[in-house]
Amino acid sequence: DSEYVSASAKELKMKDGKCDREVDESFGYRFINFLTVFSVISQVVVCRECKGDVTFLEGSRRGLGSKIIVKCNNCSDHSINSYSLINDRAYEVNTRMIFAIRLLGIGINGIKKFCAFMDLPKPVFQVTYDKIVSNISIATECVRTLCLKSAAEEEKLLSIEHNNNDGLTVSGDGSWRKRGFSLIDELTIFYGLAIRRNTESVEKMRNDIWATLYHKISTDEQPQHNKCPVGIDSWCSWQQSKALGTLSSYQYKPAMHKNVFEAIKPIYEDLSSDDLLSRCLGGYTQNQNESFNAVVWAIAPITVSSRKTVLDIASDIATITFNEGLSGLFSIYDALGIIVGRSLFDFCMKSDANRIKDAERSISKKSKTARRSLTSSRKELEDQNTNLEGQLYGAGIAK
Numbered sequence: 001d002s003e004y005v006s007a008s009a010k011e012l013k014m015k016d017g018k019c020d021r022e023v024d025e026s027f028g029y030r031f032i033n034f035l036t037v038f039s040v041i042s043q044v045v046v047c048r049e050c051k052g053d054v055t056f057l058e059g060s061r062r063g064l065g066s067k068i069i070v071k072c073n074n075c076s077d078h079s080i081n082s083y084s085l086i087n088d089r090a091y092e093v094n095t096r097m098i099f100a101i102r103l104l105g106i107g108i109n110g111i112k113k114f115c116a117f118m119d120l121p122k123p124v125f126q127v128t129y130d131k132i133v134s135n136i137s138i139a140t141e142c143v144r145t146l147c148l149k150s151a152a153e154e155e156k157l158l159s160i161e162h163n164n165n166d167g168l169t170v171s172g173d174g175s176w177r178k179r180g181f182s183l184i185d186e187l188t189i190f191y192g193l194a195i196r197r198n199t200e201s202v203e204k205m206r207n208d209i210w211a212t213l214y215h216k217i218s219t220d221e222q223p224q225h226n227k228c229p230v231g232i233d234s235w236c237s238w239q240q241s242k243a244l245g246t247l248s249s250y251q252y253k254p255a256m257h258k259n260v261f262e263a264i265k266p267i268y269e270d271l272s273s274d275d276l277l278s279r280c281l282g283g284y285t286q287n288q289n290e291s292f293n294a295v296v297w298a299i300a301p302i303t304v305s306s307r308k309t310v311l312d313i314a315s316d317i318a319t320i321t322f323n324e325g326l327s328g329l330f331s332i333y334d335a336l337g338i339i340v341g342r343s344l345f346d347f348c349m350k351s352d353a354n355r356i357k358d359a360e361r362s363i364s365k366k367s368k369t370a371r372r373s374l375t376s377s378r379k380e381l382e383d384q385n386t387n388l389e390g391q392l393y394g395a396g397i398a399k
Contacts, residue, residue: 065091
């Protein structure tokens with residue numbers, strides 16, 4: 001119930017999120033055919049009191065949980081809970097099922113379909129489902145708060161180590177931009193390419209960033225391509241034409257308006273600062289915001305309408321797994337009163353280890369080169385179908 005979860009959450013806060021992790025080696029669930037298994041058991045066991053025959057029945061069903069009734073014709077019945085209880089009241093399998101299915105982006109109707117096609121009992125009713133979702137929300141909010149606190153403390157320590165006392169950096173994704181802003185799209189692409197193609201040098205990053213901007217304001221009367229790479233292999237069409245000796249016939253497309261240039265120039269000065277560009281050295285260019293959003297959308301798909309509680313749970317879990325990995329969800333289980341067994345523990349730990357390996361692999365030189373080549377090829381193919389100034393040419397940035 002909510003009181004139990006709230007109490008567990010408060011206990012987590014008191015412990016500052018540092019919960020001891022013990023894995024119950026004997027714990028685990030199995031799918032069994034009730035009739036097949038217990039009809040055989042009834043043939044090989046007898047009542048301990050009278051040595052008479054016993055049979056096994058199912059009763060007091062609540063969602064996926066129920067009681068197994070051990071019935072003897074001569075003695076009183078005995079009952080066994082088919083699953084562990086949370087706070088001696090609720091079958092934990094129901095909470096576990098709803099939490100697991102929510103991680104997959106599926107709600108109560110999906111659980112009903114899953115249970116039906118697996119010939120499982122009907123899941124909990126809508127009212128109980130809503131209560132469990134509310135409890136999950138309480139637990140995830142608590143763990144998310146602890147996770148953010150831990151991340152902030154870690155960032156502060158790293159900032160001190162690097163003599164950066166200007167505060168924390170906050171980023172956001174580009175979803176605010178609307179379709180049609182072709183100039184913004186171009187400059188965004190060019191800026192990103194300038195960063196990714198010069199991950200070993202701040203000066204080269206800065207030069208290419210400004211080269212693309214000045215390239216945009218160049219005219220016949222005032223060409224400004226001195227920062228653009230020279231030669232026929234240059235991304236700059238003016239430099240290509242110069243190398244081929246065809247400048248006399250070179251035609252400019254409409255240049256960026258001077259007022260626009262003056263408006264965005266201060267932004268470029270900020271975006272080409274030493275402090276910012278130095279953080280891009282080494283090619284660590286993963287878009288964390290899009291990665292975070294991907295986790296949220298996996299739990300609460302953007303194609304399906306989700307209520308606020310579900311969205312809150314999705315964002316909480318995304319925050320936790322983004323910062324701590326899947327093993328960060330163990331604390332949610334603790335708050336909910338769910339046991340962490342060996343299968344769950346091993347899966348989460350292995351997934352987190354693979355996540356680190358994949359991240360390291362993605363920033364290897366060979367992988368980066370192949371990815372840039374593939375991205376460039378896709379962009380070139382896309383741009384062939386548009387009349388967008390700044391088509392990518394060869395290894396270049398703008399046309």
